[in-house]
Amino acid sequence: MKNRLLAFFLVTVMAVSMVACGKESAEKAETKTEKTKTDAKPVEYDVDEYVTLGDYKGVEVTLTGTYDFTEEGLDEYVSKTIADASVYVEDTSKTEVEEDSIINVDYVGSQDGVAFDGGSAENQMIDVAGNCAAGGTGGYIDGFTSGLAGHSVGEEVAYEVTFPEQYGNADLAGQTVIFTFQINYVAKAIESKADLTDDIVKENFGSDTVDEYIDSLTEQYKSKLESDYENDVQTSVLNTIINNSKVSKVPEELVQARVDMYLNLLEMQCKQYNTTTKDYLDSMGQDYDEYVENVKSNLNDSLTEELILEAIAKKEGMEVDAEGYEKFIANLVASTGSKDEDAFYEVYTVDNYDGKRYFRQQYLIQKAVQFCVDNAVVTKGEAEEN
Structure with a gap:
């Protein structure tokens, strides 16, 4: 099953970048180049002019993964977890x-x-x-x-x-x-449950007894099954919806704004190491212009999918609710070490695209994703053999 770069592609990339920079990155927002401080006209577009929606409510998908708890599956999970620990x-x-x-x-x-x-x-x-x-x-x-x-x-x-x-x-x-x-x-x-002793578990796995450790792995395994199911449902539903819909093109000014946002953050990160993006790429044997074109291509693909979800959010009359958005943005702000919400937005702001607008849009897209998943018809098929 193909995993698509969906709504949170750029958020994830940027969040990782900002974590690497730490709190100092948010503070450096005040010293960003004049390029990001101009009065350029904000990016504006009507998503309905670019997107022709196909079926997105009640789409039918069939999953072929393993999602039900079995003792055999648990034994395999326990053995793999123990072996992977390299004890x-x-x-x-x-x-x-x-x-x-x-x-x-x-x-x-x-x-x-x-x-x-x-x-x-x-x-x-x-x-x-x-x-x-x-x-x-x-x-x-x-x-x-x-x-x-x-x-x-x-x-x-x-x-x-x-x-x-x-x-x-x-x-x-x-x-x-x-x-x-x-x-x-x-x-x-130590390769399996049979190799464990209370002393080994206490010293290497953070539990007091073998039984306690196996109980914790059992809960982890159940959580993994649930997570695998949720992720596979979302991927299958979104693949179906995206394949059902058409995007004539992505507005060029939107693509460029996202490219600028990405490169601005990358440049900010490089400054933490007293270098520039171009010098860093040169040191890695990468051509700067070619790198930028690859970024642009990847973002164009991601935005194609985002526009479909944005169109769904618009058609369903979805809005940014204060309570849900507050939790959403608070988690992001905390994870990147920004001093406050305004500083966080400023870091992600470029010429014609405001950081706050970007994250509010991402929140709506996530709501659209959940709407489509909640309204899908999901069937569990026969699990594929490894």
Whole structure:
């Protein structure tokens, strides 16, 4: 099932951007460039001139996911959650390090007999075969774990390792050092409920007993099923409504206003790191003009879908209700660290598109989404096999 970029596409992108900037971003709204302070004519359009609505009330959709609670499904969820946690404990049945062992070690890196900064650690769980932290994906420097297989628990092992020429620390780049390992124990992964004990749960999963932990996972699983169902209903209904409707085009001035809003926020974020958007993109090997065109294309797609929902809101006579909108905007303001609502709006304001207008419009679009979902006819079909 295709997931569309719907009404909250830009809100989400911008909120993430603003969280990265923190509270300082809202304060910097007062020092925005003159570009955003002009008296440009606000973007105006009649959505009915661009949108031809198809059926949007009572649309029929069939879901093929798994949404009903079963013990089998719970067992799979529990096992996956436990395995994904990458918890390892001592395996007392093994005393020798093998090529594919997970082991717990302390290590010290030294050069000319002197330990160097950042080269020592204790109680580290490492994957010998993967040359990485157990359960991780980022690797150590080449050869870091190569001399451990064949040694025993309790043994101290030392051997040379050479840092790559392009290593980030210039003092160590290309240098050969000695890493000395103390092998504490061979470990095993906790992969299922059967591997759990109260002590393991208490130390690694935040519960006092195995039963308490499984009870919490059961509730999580039920919530996941409900969330999956709600999300899939919304996606299916919106896909159907959007496919039923037509948008002749998106007003160019609306697209440009959203592009300006996006780029303004991105520029604000870059300033926090003493750079510009263009310089940042250059450093990432991206062409600025090409990047802007991609942003414009993505926003045009998103706006196509927003216009359909905006037309539905208009046809149904939906309005911004004070109580609902207050909760909606308060959550956004709090999540971005803005000092108050006005400062929050100002950050999102550009030449001809006001931040407050933008978020009020998004609120109406969300109401339209919920209206369509509430009026849909949903059928559960046979779940697709993985």
